[in-house]
Amino acid sequence: MPDKIAFLPPKKSVLDRRDIIVSDLADLLPKGCLVSEPRGLVPFETDAFIAYRNVPLAVALPETTAQVAAVLKYCSRYGIPVVPRGAGTSLSGGAIPQSDAVVIGLSKLSRILDIDYANRTATVQAGVTNLNISEAVSADGYFYAPDPSSQLACTIGGNIGMNSGGAHCLKYGVTTNNLLGVKMVMFDGTIIDLGGKALDSAGYDLLGLICGSEGQLGIVAEATVRLIAKPEGARPVLFGFQSSEEAGTCVAEIIGMGIIPVAIEFMDRPAIEICEAFAHAGYPMDVEALLIVEVEGSEAEMDAMLASIIAIARRHGVSTIKESQSATEAALIWKGRKSAFGATGRIADYICMDGTVPLSQLPYVLKKTGEIVARLGLRVANVFHAGDGNMHPLILYNINDPEDAARAEEAGNEILKLCVDAGGCLTGEHGVGIEKRDLMLHQFAKVDLDQQMAVRAAFDPQWIMNPSKVFPLEGRPAA
Amino acid sequence: MTAKAGTPLADIQDALAQKRQMLAFEPLDLRPVLGTTGNTTIGGVFATNASGPRRFVAGAARDSLLGVRFVNGNGEIIKAGGRVMKNVTGLDLAKVLSGSRGNLAFLTEVTFRLLPVPETSATIVISGLDDAQATAAMATALSMSVEVSGAAHLPETVRGRFLGGALPPEPATVLRLEGLSASVTVRAEKLRAALASFGAVSTIDPEATDTLWREIRDVYPYADQTLRPLWRVSVAPTAGHQLIAALRLETGVDAFYDWQGGLVWLRMEADAEAGLMRHFIKAFGGGHATLVRATPALLATTPVLEPQPEAIAALSARIKSKFDPAGIFVSHATPRGMAGRP
Ligand SMILES: Cc1cc2nc3c(=O)[nH]c(=O)nc-3n(C[C@H](O)[C@H](O)[C@H](O)COP(=O)(O)OP(=O)(O)OC[C@H]3O[C@@H](n4cnc5c(N)ncnc54)[C@H](O)[C@@H]3O)c2cc1C
Numbered sequence: 001m002p003d004k005i006a007f008l009p010p011k012k013s014v015l016d017r018r019d020i021i022v023s024d025l026a027d028l029l030p031k032g033c034l035v036s037e038p039r040g041l042v043p044f045e046t047d048a049f050i051a052y053r054n055v056p057l058a059v060a061l062p063e064t065t066a067q068v069a070a071v072l073k074y075c076s077r078y079g080i081p082v083v084p085r086g087a088g089t090s091l092s093g094g095a096i097p098q099s100d101a102v103v104i105g106l107s108k109l110s111r112i113l114d115i116d117y118a119n120r121t122a123t124v125q126a127g128v129t130n131l132n133i134s135e136a137v138s139a140d141g142y143f144y145a146p147d148p149s150s151q152l153a154c155t156i157g158g159n160i161g162m163n164s165g166g167a168h169c170l171k172y173g174v175t176t177n178n179l180l181g182v183k184m185v186m187f188d189g190t191i192i193d194l195g196g197k198a199l200d201s202a203g204y205d206l207l208g209l210i211c212g213s214e215g216q217l218g219i220v221a222e223a224t225v226r227l228i229a230k231p232e233g234a235r236p237v238l239f240g241f242q243s244s245e246e247a248g249t250c251v252a253e254i255i256g257m258g259i260i261p262v263a264i265e266f267m268d269r270p271a272i273e274i275c276e277a278f279a280h281a282g283y284p285m286d287v288e289a290l291l292i293v294e295v296e297g298s299e300a301e302m303d304a305m306l307a308s309i310i311a312i313a314r315r316h317g318v319s320t321i322k323e324s325q326s327a328t329e330a331a332l333i334w335k336g337r338k339s340a341f342g343a344t345g346r347i348a349d350y351i352c353m354d355g356t357v358p359l360s361q362l363p364y365v366l367k368k369t370g371e372i373v374a375r376l377g378l379r380v381a382n383v384f385h386a387g388d389g390n391m392h393p394l395i396l397y398n399i400n401d402p403e404d405a406a407r408a409e410e411a412g413n414e415i416l417k418l419c420v421d422a423g424g425c426l427t428g429e430h431g432v433g434i435e436k437r438d439l440m441l442h443q444f445a446k447v448d449l450d451q452q453m454a455v456r457a458a459f460d461p462q463w464i465m466n467p468s469k470v471f472p473l474e475g476r477p478a479a
Numbered sequence: 480m481t482a483k484a485g486t487p488l489a490d491i492q493d494a495l496a497q498k499r500q501m502l503a504f505e506p507l508d509l510r511p512v513l514g515t516t517g518n519t520t521i522g523g524v525f526a527t528n529a530s531g532p533r534r535f536v537a538g539a540a541r542d543s544l545l546g547v548r549f550v551n552g553n554g555e556i557i558k559a560g561g562r563v564m565k566n567v568t569g570l571d572l573a574k575v576l577s578g579s580r581g582n583l584a585f586l587t588e589v590t591f592r593l594l595p596v597p598e599t600s601a602t603i604v605i606s607g608l609d610d611a612q613a614t615a616a617m618a619t620a621l622s623m624s625v626e627v628s629g630a631a632h633l634p635e636t637v638r639g640r641f642l643g644g645a646l647p648p649e650p651a652t653v654l655r656l657e658g659l660s661a662s663v664t665v666r667a668e669k670l671r672a673a674l675a676s677f678g679a680v681s682t683i684d685p686e687a688t689d690t691l692w693r694e695i696r697d698v699y700p701y702a703d704q705t706l707r708p709l710w711r712v713s714v715a716p717t718a719g720h721q722l723i724a725a726l727r728l729e730t731g732v733d734a735f736y737d738w739q740g741g742l743v744w745l746r747m748e749a750d751a752e753a754g755l756m757r758h759f760i761k762a763f764g765g766g767h768a769t770l771v772r773a774t775p776a777l778l779a780t781t782p783v784l785e786p787q788p789e790a791i792a793a794l795s796a797r798i799k800s801k802f803d804p805a806g807i808f809v810s811h812a813t814p815r816g817m818a819g820r821p
Contacts, residue, residue, distance in 0.1 A: 118618045118717045119741075141622065163567045174565060176574070177542050192790050197715035199534055199741055202767035202785035204583075204795050205541055208574025212567040232624045258499070258595025297624075297662060304661040356563040388564040428565035436568075443568055444558070451557045451802070452570040458797035470569060 355419025484522025
């Protein structure tokens with residue numbers, strides 16, 4: 001990959017003091033909670049945006065909030081950059097370190113602290129995985145709604161960092177709509193509590209700011225999230241179309257009619273083939289585009305909603321309709337969808353775009369995406385959250401061929417600009433990270449970014465928190 | 480939908496009603512309670528994050544707000560957020576402006592999400608429960624997969640003020656269902672069955688459901704043409720009734736509950752009792768209280784908004800200085816500003 005995307009130049013003052021820093025950090029942490037030898041650092045070089053990597057100075061793996069605070073206090077005292085890290089599944093490079101940074105990994109903060117069904121909340125440490133929360137409450141009839149496909153691995157801290165979504169967010173909202181409170185450590189080690197079990201909190205909506213702040217405002221140590229009673233039943237239904245445009249207009253009309261199923265997921269033919277080969281989910285193979293529409297509730301409710309959706313799909317030339325007949329079939333349908341990225345990764349390297357567009361623009365953007373990719377001689381598989389216009393073109397390329405990689409990056413940039421120009425945004429749920437940092441000026445004016453950076457500085461005046469991310473490196477205010 | 484901030488809320492709601500769309504968060508209208516008459520604007524609705532009974536399923540105003548345009552204290556015109564539901568492109572400034580009461584910037588344009596008006600609705604009433612039993616009944620209802628979209632408890636002191644006195648005698652615990660007719664029928668049946676053991680159960684039709692929840696939203700019982708102190712308290716749902724029970728031992732209060740018990744509207748007989756109130760809120764797990772109405776003398780001497788812990792207050796002051804370095808946006812944190820003046 002070309003080294004077009006730069007990190008901030010490492011601070012010589014930090015690199016020169018490496019050994020002292022390592023030994024000081026070792027004093028602040030229990031045995032086995034600091035990684036500093038080269039081999040141990042390898043797993044922390046990158047995240048799921050594998051095109052870039054960097055060896056950090058050291059990795060701290062604190063076991064308590066107090067230890068997180070101690071490390072941050074130390075780092076801010078000496079101006080050492082810090083990169084918070086959950087499971088490292090970021091697709092935008094949000095967790096990739098810079099070489100003068102101390103990574104603070106939250107993996108050891110993995111306890112569920114409180115489950116309160118009467119108030120329908122769970123309070124967990126930041127390193128608890130997304131799926132762990134739902135699993136802990138499942139037997140009692142509850143779940144935690146945002147469900148990124150990476151939910152087996154990704155942490156609630158990372159979900160807050162990226163304001164993550166998932167297939168079922170169409171109905172239940174993304175992380176920010178399901179987060180009630182956090183315990184957060186500020187850049188200088190100060191610990192603050194925001195929100196709690198009440199539905200709203202006093203003062204400015206700081207929780208809203210923290211969600212999606214990509215580790216730049218502080219380190220989340222604990223989170224209180226909303227639990228929801230599981231629906232009585234859920235039924236995914238497959239709708240096959242002979243063109244992506246038809247599927248796209250069908251989605252726009254379903255939502256336009258005011259019907260909000262739990263999920264509407266889209267796959268085009270390449271994605272169907274990849275997922276079917278991997279998961280044997282029973283997807284129809286004679287269609288150009290597939291929608292997975294999930295409805296939920298009692299049998300009668302599901303039937304009523306499906307009837308309206310089927311009527312709309314018929315107007316848009318649906319060629320196959322297949323309802324799942326059993327829980328096993330339903331699980332397979334979702335397994336196929338949720339393993340889309342992994343399955344794609346088995347056949348090629350890919351970069352995953354995440355632009356979001358108004359639904360009315362879906363068919364146009366899909367068509368243009370195809371053209372851009374074809375012009376650059378690449379292949380693309382589209383598999384995404386169609387109900388909220390959150391596109392995920394997976395651009396396939398060969399990471400070992402620098403020219404191919406450069407073309408993939410060019411295609412990605414063009415597609416994201418296309419999304420912005422169609423009235424959408426660069427990223428719906430994966431975050432800006434380093435990947436889209438330099439495109440920010442396509443979506444925002446300088447003055448807009450200046451205001452965001454000013455607010456960022458209210459939290460981290462020294463700019464030590466994940467500083468190479470989100471905002472273009474040029475034009476930053478003096479720290 | 481995108482609107483200029485000064486657009487009257489009423490105009491927006493009229494336009495939406497024609498298309499059978501709505502603001503999912505049910506903006507509340509405190510004018511009757513405050514005795515004010517001005518014209519509520521959509522900018523004011525978002526600036527105060529004014530959200531009604533559907534809050535616990537559909538989110539607050541801040542959850543519906545997708546993007547904003549504003550003028551900061553330097554006179555710069557800035558946009559934040561966008562037009563789409565899912566967006567993590569940079570810091571979510573729209574959130575921090577929502578509910579900032581005109582204290583950070585001047586909103587000029589807001590873009591927000593709409594939801595279709597549900598096909599039908601119904602309200603299940605359970606009669607005769609005390610506050611603690613009602614809290615348990617509401618928790619039971621919300622543990623079921625029936626998607627309750629409103630859960631309030633109206634003790635006997637206020638019950639008669641709703642629906643012109645048409646609710647059945649005895650305290651009323653009310654649960655709203657909305658959706659497709661097929662859903663509402665099935666769910667109402669399930670709820671009635673599950674709650675029968677709590678008390679006498681009855682059902683209210685869609686039209687009365689609309690009226691009832693509007694009255695709950697707008698704090699109808701306390702639109703009493705007085706300036707008796709009125710608090711809006713937000714706590715964990717199970718803490719609301721505990722707070723009231725504790726306060727009752729000390730002073731004269733009248734109260735009713737929305738949001739499954741977590742939103743308490745509370746009228747004091749005479750003094751605002753801010754110290755007592757905030758002491759008990761802390762004791763029962765935290766939350767916050769806003770003095771929505773009181774005599775000018777009381778307002779002048781009472782901390783109207785919940786005081787913040789030092790570190791958060793300092794952070795908030797830094798944020799304020801980043802939007803408004805010279806401090807030109809002085810919104811009196813007084814409740815009169817709440818009804819819709821940014
Ligand atoms: C196969 C696959 C499928 C995916 N599917 C989805 C999907 O459907 N929807 C979706 O939204 N995303 C998806 N993602 C992206 C990714 O999983 C999410 O962004 C996830 O939330 C990252 O969590 P993490 O724990 O891995 O965080 P990391 O990758 O470690 O970090 C993510 C960001 O959050 C910050 N951060 C981490 N922990 C904390 C903390 N405790 N406090 C403050 N900041 C912190 C980091 O600095 C970084 O900026 C997918 C990724 C993969 C690999």
